[in-house]
Amino acid sequence: MMKKTATIVNKLGLHARPAALLVSTASGYESEVFFTKEDLRVNGKSIMGVMMLAAEKGTQLVLEVEGPDEEQAMEALLNVIASSFGEDV
Amino acid sequence: MVNMYKKRKVVKGVPISLGIVMGRTRVILPGDIKVAEVAIAASSLDNEIQRLDKAVAITIEELRQTRDSAGKKIGGPVAKIFDAQLLIAGDYEFLKQVKEQIIAEKRNAGFIYNSLVKKTTSPLKKSDDAYMRQMVQDIEAVANKVLSHLGGYHQRPEVKFPADTILVGRSFTPGEVLSYRRRKVTGFLIGEGGRNSHMALIARSLLIPMVASERVWTRVPNNCRIIIDGTNGIAIINPADKDWVEYQRRRRHQGPATISRIKKLTQIPPLTADGMEINVAANLELPGPVDDILSWKNIPVGLYRTEFLYLEKDDFPDEKSQYEYYRGIAERFSKSEVVLRTFDLGSDKFRKNDDIIKEDNPALGWRGIRSMLEMTEVFKTQIRAILRASVHKNLKIMLPMISDITELEKAKKLIHQAMLDLRRENVPFDNQIRIGIMVEVPSAALTAELLAQKVDFMSIGTNDLTQYTMSTDRNNIRVANLYNSYHPSVLQLIKMTVEACMKYNKPVSVCGEMAGDKLALPLFIGMGVKNLSMNPAKITDICRLIKKIDSNLVYHLAVSVLSSHTAVSVTRKLQSFMTALEKK
Numbered sequence: 001m002m003k004k005t006a007t008i009v010n011k012l013g014l015h016a017r018p019a020a021l022l023v024s025t026a027s028g029y030e031s032e033v034f035f036t037k038e039d040l041r042v043n044g045k046s047i048m049g050v051m052m053l054a055a056e057k058g059t060q061l062v063l064e065v066e067g068p069d070e071e072q073a074m075e076a077l078l079n080v081i082a083s084s085f086g087e088d089v
Numbered sequence: 090m091v092n093m094y095k096k097r098k099v100v101k102g103v104p105i106s107l108g109i110v111m112g113r114t115r116v117i118l119p120g121d122i123k124v125a126e127v128a129i130a131a132s133s134l135d136n137e138i139q140r141l142d143k144a145v146a147i148t149i150e151e152l153r154q155t156r157d158s159a160g161k162k163i164g165g166p167v168a169k170i171f172d173a174q175l176l177i178a179g180d181y182e183f184l185k186q187v188k189e190q191i192i193a194e195k196r197n198a199g200f201i202y203n204s205l206v207k208k209t210t211s212p213l214k215k216s217d218d219a220y221m222r223q224m225v226q227d228i229e230a231v232a233n234k235v236l237s238h239l240g241g242y243h244q245r246p247e248v249k250f251p252a253d254t255i256l257v258g259r260s261f262t263p264g265e266v267l268s269y270r271r272r273k274v275t276g277f278l279i280g281e282g283g284r285n286s287h288m289a290l291i292a293r294s295l296l297i298p299m300v301a302s303e304r305v306w307t308r309v310p311n312n313c314r315i316i317i318d319g320t321n322g323i324a325i326i327n328p329a330d331k332d333w334v335e336y337q338r339r340r341r342h343q344g345p346a347t348i349s350r351i352k353k354l355t356q357i358p359p360l361t362a363d364g365m366e367i368n369v370a371a372n373l374e375l376p377g378p379v380d381d382i383l384s385w386k387n388i389p390v391g392l393y394r395t396e397f398l399y400l401e402k403d404d405f406p407d408e409k410s411q412y413e414y415y416r417g418i419a420e421r422f423s424k425s426e427v428v429l430r431t432f433d434l435g436s437d438k439f440r441k442n443d444d445i446i447k448e449d450n451p452a453l454g455w456r457g458i459r460s461m462l463e464m465t466e467v468f469k470t471q472i473r474a475i476l477r478a479s480v481h482k483n484l485k486i487m488l489p490m491i492s493d494i495t496e497l498e499k500a501k502k503l504i505h506q507a508m509l510d511l512r513r514e515n516v517p518f519d520n521q522i523r524i525g526i527m528v529e530v531p532s533a534a535l536t537a538e539l540l541a542q543k544v545d546f547m548s549i550g551t552n553d554l555t556q557y558t559m560s561t562d563r564n565n566i567r568v569a570n571l572y573n574s575y576h577p578s579v580l581q582l583i584k585m586t587v588e589a590c591m592k593y594n595k596p597v598s599v600c601g602e603m604a605g606d607k608l609a610l611p612l613f614i615g616m617g618v619k620n621l622s623m624n625p626a627k628i629t630d631i632c633r634l635i636k637k638i639d640s641n642l643v644y645h646l647a648v649s650v651l652s653s654h655t656a657v658s659v660t661r662k663l664q665s666f667m668t669a670l671e672k673k
Binding site for chain 1: 213
């Protein structure tokens with residue numbers, strides 16, 4: 001099981017497009033993925049779940065990844081978040 | 090005693106989609122999706138799970154079909170609105186939770202599914218973020234479909250309506266608007282929904298009139314006669330005979346009827362009585378049936394708004410999808426030309442997650458070129474996409490809300506940087522592409538001579554120019570009467586802009602509502618304006634009038650009008666000229 005924290009850096013936060021990107025990235029891996037914002041923990045492969053996070057710029061998101069490809073999955077997720085989903089910071 | 094349900098009543102609201110329709114109301118009361126809670130025997134739980142899977146599969150298939158048919162009827166970018174619903178419908182993790190709870194609580198699929206949907210949407214409903222609220226509507230639309238396929242619940246009846254039905258309700262999903270239109274609904278009166286909601290975009294692209302007025306479903310009786318004026322945002326319930334006559338007359342000059350009459354135009358561009366060419370163009374905001382008619386007649390587009398691309402997803406689309414969109418436009422209008430206005434979005438459209446963005450006065454704030462010059466990556470992406478699509482050499486770039494020459498210079502620098510990048514990447518584009526500005530801020534009109542030297546063309550946005558000059562919000566009922574584009578001050582600013590362009594030999598156009606206003610037509614021609622870009626519904630009337638006007642005669646009219654002291658005196662002169670002209 002891997003657990004890391006990442007900060008949402010893009011100006012407009014985790015709105016429609018980045019949320020969909022995050023979910024499709026997570027869904028590409030076998031491992032289970034969970035995101036936690038404060039005390040709300042959601043399944044990272046569920047668009048409905050990630051929507052509920054309503055994560056704004058500056059949010060500290062805790063990523064939990066567990067499974068056979070957890071290293072690749074964690075790296076991919078951290079990258080997509082760090083690259084601000086290709087948007088302005 | 091007059092039966093209150095038979096009384097004539099005028100409802101004033103917000104125009105959402107233009108055009109006039111007359112018919113009878115059908116009120117659809119908003120209702121919560123009510124699903125009965127049923128205990129399920131342990132042996133039947135598997136069956137419940139299967140029913141849920143089947144209902145979801147049918148929903149996904151329906152959504153795909155709706156998206157594809159919307160794609161054919163309206164165009165690709167609009168069809169993408171349904172992608173959000175597809176993403177929601179296909180959320181298998183969410184469904185897994187539903188299934189686990191069905192088994193754990195031994196309850197029917199519909200009840201569990203509905204309660205988990207409510208649990209997801211209730212925190213989002215409290216958001217003051219338009220994107221979140223749109224998401225809620227999309228989630229509820231999908232849930233409604235899934236529940237309808239599961240059966241045993243309360244939903245909107247799927248019936249065929251009598252001809253000329255005007256649907257009255259709180260709001261409708263884009264899918265519903267599409268399907269109601271197939272079932273003979275000709276207009277909508279809704280209780281909530283902004284001009285940029287998905288529902289509004291679909292209505293406009295299908296040319297179906299729509300008016301919004303708060304809680305209107307509580308104020309309008311069912312099955313009564315009604316007139317909807319989507320252009321002015323008015324609904325008349327139980328209209329009098331004189332109303333019918335008046336609106337039947339008006340209908341001939343508004344909406345879909347006028348747009349199909351464009352097909353009958355014989356001379357494009359139209360010529361004045363003395364043989365001067367006036368370039369009549371259209372203002373567009375999204376792809377639709379109008380595009381095809383215009384391009385077939387080689388009518389150019391003087392203002393193609395691009396905000397729709399952002400609003401359909403509440404997000405800036407990537408370069409590839411923008412490029413495909415602009416290329417489609419360039420190809421469709423290959424025999425004429427299109428002026429693309431770069432994104433003009435204000436703080437009221439972005440997510441309010443940043444103190445800088447929360448503004449008391451969005452109209453006077455961070456929007457237009459100002460926001461783009463700070464969001465340089467977004468701006469450059471749009472410019473790159475436009476440049477790549479410019480290979481047919483029929484696209485022009487127009488920058489909104491320029492108030493200062495340094496803004497123009499910064500924007501041009503970014504555009505040239507984008508050009509250098511593309512050149513280095515060996516991507517072809519029109520390196521002679523014309524770059525112009527909207528003149529809608531008084532400071533731009535007042536310094537028009539400075540700006541004219543640095544642009545390829547100018548287009549006067551009379552709507553905003555009037556608001557800023559008269560310091561009046563036209564949507565503010567208390568002061569709306571002060572909004573008047575015929576005020577001498579506004580006319581002077583228009584004159585300054587036109588003269589600056591003439592001095593430096595740059596084309597000038599008018600693209601605000603005034604361009605389609607027949608009263609202003611002789612004034613513009615008299616001032617030497619040769620380019621007018623207007624709402625497509627106005628094109629046929631304006632072309633017809635141009636042919637009657639002698640440009641030499643109206644020069645004198647313009648001089649007289651421009652020396653008037655009041656808006657009343659201006660309009661009086663123009664009105665008497667128009668009355669005489671129409672008699673010819």
